[in-house]
Amino acid sequence: EDQVTQSPEALRLQEGESSSLNCSYTVSGLRGLFWYRQDPGKGPEFLFTLYSAGEEKEKERLKATLTKKESFLHITAPKPEDSATYLCAVQDRDSNSGYALNFGKGTSLLVTP
């Protein structure tokens, strides 16, 4: 069965203090790995899709990387507005739900001034 594990569950950073969030996954055949940001009471906001090991994508202070077993979301010099829950999800092309996103529980990030 597909599994997605995110760590840490919660992370508190000072403004400007860079760090990384981890997403470990187990799938039969990776169709895609997705990162989303979710603010309280709102729907997830799409950030990145990664398709194959070695791929990297960047957007402002965020950079996502992918290996065969895990993905990292690097946050460089975060600002308080980066505070949110970051969700990782995978699509497994070999599963019955080939297009469903299988999410982890998320990492709750708090950036203090």
Place this chain on the structure above:
Amino acid sequence: DTGVSQDPRHKITKRGQNVTFRCDPISEHNRLYWYRQTLGQGPEFLTYFQNEAQLEKSRLLSDRFSAERPKGSFSTLEIQRTEQGDSAMYLCASSPTRDGRSSYNEQFFGPGTRLTVL
């Protein structure tokens, strides 16, 4: 705003009542998904449509749940005889199908409908 919209945003109901939620996907997105999210958890897949055809259903979708997408446009999710365990955020997402890369698509989520069953 051309994003995914959901209605209502909040619904409070009593146990045993039926509720129906609506989702309007991004225009021309032919795939539509329903997810459920409880506090502290990631969204869980419920069901998926390609145009008007319901192609996948999770085992989470009990016989009290039914979803439709008439004419391949908006979708509705109905829960009959609601239970307290149905309290959750119900999220709708849509995605396009791209020629040659139909498997590689981003899902764009709506704001969700928060259901509280008393």
